[in-house]
Every structure is written in structure tokens, then in C-alpha cells.
Amino acid sequence: MKITHVSNETKPETLLTHFNDAGAVIVDDLMSRSAITELRQSIVNQARLNKPGTAAQDAGWQVFHGRNTIRFTGIGLLTPVFFDLLENPLMKMLADALLDPDCPNYWLNTAQAMLIGPGEPAQLLHRDCQNWPSLTKLAWPNMPEVTISMILALDDVSEAIGATRVIPGSHLWQDYRRQGNPEDTIPAELSAGSALLYSGKVIHGGGENLSEGDWRLALHMSFVVGWLTPEEATCFVYPREIVANRSDRIKRLLGYRSYNPSPKSGGRLWLQNFDEWSI
Numbered sequence: 001m002k003i004t005h006v007s008n009e010t011k012p013e014t015l016l017t018h019f020n021d022a023g024a025v026i027v028d029d030l031m032s033r034s035a036i037t038e039l040r041q042s043i044v045n046q047a048r049l050n051k052p053g054t055a056a057q058d059a060g061w062q063v064f065h066g067r068n069t070i071r072f073t074g075i076g077l078l079t080p081v082f083f084d085l086l087e088n089p090l091m092k093m094l095a096d097a098l099l100d101p102d103c104p105n106y107w108l109n110t111a112q113a114m115l116i117g118p119g120e121p122a123q124l125l126h127r128d129c130q131n132w133p134s135l136t137k138l139a140w141p142n143m144p145e146v147t148i149s150m151i152l153a154l155d156d157v158s159e160a161i162g163a164t165r166v167i168p169g170s171h172l173w174q175d176y177r178r179q180g181n182p183e184d185t186i187p188a189e190l191s192a193g194s195a196l197l198y199s200g201k202v203i204h205g206g207g208e209n210l211s212e213g214d215w216r217l218a219l220h221m222s223f224v225v226g227w228l229t230p231e232e233a234t235c236f237v238y239p240r241e242i243v244a245n246r247s248d249r250i251k252r253l254l255g256y257r258s259y260n261p262s263p264k265s266g267g268r269l270w271l272q273n274f275d276e277w278s279i
């Protein structure tokens with residue numbers, strides 16, 4: 001099984017069909033050249049101030065994040081292009097269709113630079129839905145899609161410098177404990193500005209960077225349903241002043257809206273003194 005490429009003008013049905021079949025799809029030229037140049041420059045400038053290796057203290061997370069990989073969040077504090085990415089129509093279409101379509105109140109889960117350095121081994125294969133292990137254990141194999149992710153290439157990303165490895169079709173495996181083998185993976189090679197969009201249920205991991213001096217420059221962005229806790233507390237990263245004049249969608253994604261399950265019944269979440277947020 002392979003990962004299909006579609007253009008940035010693809011029809012929603014086509015995008016969804018490929019995404020559902022393989023658990024992943026590649027959108028060529030998801031971002032314009034000028035936007036990608038700006039994003040790349042802002043991220044590279046910030047990366048120069050960071051040391052490789054994660055800020056996480058835990059040894060397991062240090063391995064998972066990579067000892068020669070630079071990761072950081074707060075991309076919207078570096079460039080406004082980040083807010084355009086939040087509004088990307090294809091990612092919106094997928095998220096609206098898959099993340100609780102009856103009431104698409106989803107959050108930004110995390111958005112982070114993922115710069116894989118030379119010599120970094122392949123990341124442990126995993127499913128992003130394992131961020132919520134209790135739910136995965138309870139609900140697999142009939143688990144709804146709770147998170148979807150994007151890896152956006154800031155430069156051309158080849159297999160040799162650590163393209164994300166994916167096992168297409170693994171989102172449909174009967175047993176979530178089956179983790180797959182590196183030999184079953186294929187690399188999602190991307191040209192600058194193109195993006196891999198993938199299911200929270202599909203097995204994947206950052207690839208090994210076999211080069212001697214080239215960095216794999218990419219940005220990860222993921223969304224999660226509004227009734228789960230996101231990976232990053234984004235409303236503390238993006239203060240009120242930065243969010244106040246943005247669209248309703250951006251306010252919601254960044255945690256400045258409450259979760260309202262209507263038209264289903266049930267309680268509202270993330271309230272302020274029993275009422276929904278409004279800024």
C-alpha cells in the first residue's frame with residue numbers, strides 16, 4: 001500500500017477517500033512558496049538559539065523526541081504565517097469531517113518545529129492516539145478518530161534525511177497493541193511546502209537521518225477533539241492580546257472557546273464560572 005499524493009485543489013471527497021484508505025495522504029504544495037520561505041526562516045532563526053535534545057526531563061521522552069533533534073512550540077510567536085496554517089482549508093475539511101463531525105469543537109493539540117539532526121536514529125513507531133492510552137485501550141478497534149496530524153516540509157524532505165515513516169493501512173489493524181516493524185514502513189518524502197496528513201490511528205515515526213550535515217526541517221501540527229486534553233496548553237502559549245482579534249476558529253483552536261456538545265446532549269466543558277468563554 002502507498003501514500004497517495006493529491007494537489008492543493010483536490011476535492012474534499014478525494015482527500016477523504018485516500019486518507020481513509022491508507023490512514024495518510026500527501027498534499028503537494030499545501031503552502032505557497034512565500035509562506036513556506038517565511039515559516040522556514042522564522043523556525044531556522046529560532047532553532048539557532050536552541051540546543052538539540054528535548055526540554056523534557058524524562059529519559060524516555062528524551063529518546064522519543066531525539067537527542068539530536070530540535071523541537072519547540074510557540075511558532076505563532078515567531079511568524080503570523082502560523083495563523084494562516086491554522087486556517088488551512090484542507091486540514092479544516094479533514095478535521096470537520098473526522099473529529100466528531102456532529103459537533104466539530106476541536107483544539108489545536110500541538111504545533112511544533114521538528115528538526116531532525118544528522119545521525120539521529122529512527123523514532124519509535126507509534127500511533128498519535130496513544131497520547132490518550134485509556135481511550136485507545138477501551139475503544140479500539142472501533143475507535144473514532146480523535147486526533148489528526150500534519151507534517152509540513154519546510155525544505156525538500158527525502159528518506160535519507162529522516163522523512164516520516166508510515167505503515168499505510170495500520171489504522172485498520174484489529175489489535176492496537178500490534179506496533180509493526182520498520183521493514184513495513186514507507187518514507188513520506190515531501191517537497192518544500194507539501195504536507196503529510198495522517199490519522200491518529202496510523203503507525204508512523206520520524207525517520208533516521210543518515211546524512212552527515214543535513215537537517216530534516218519540518219513542522220508538526222495536530223488537532224484533537226474538544227473533549228480530550230490536548231498535548232500543549234496553548235492558551236498559556238498564546239496570550240489573550242495575541243488571540244483577541246483573530247477568527248472564531250483560531251480562538252477555538254487555541255483554547256479561547258468552550259466545548260459545547262450540542263446538537264448532542266451533554267455537559268459543556270472548559271467553562272468560566274458556569275458559562276462559555278467569550279473574548
Ligand SMILES: O=C(O)CCC(=O)C(=O)O
Nearest residue numbers: 114163164204205206207
Ligand atoms: O518527526 C516526524 O517525522 C514524526 C514525529 C512524530 O510522529 C511524533 O513525535 O509524534
Ligand SMILES: [Fe+2]
Nearest residue numbers: 127128204205
Ligand atoms: Fe507521532
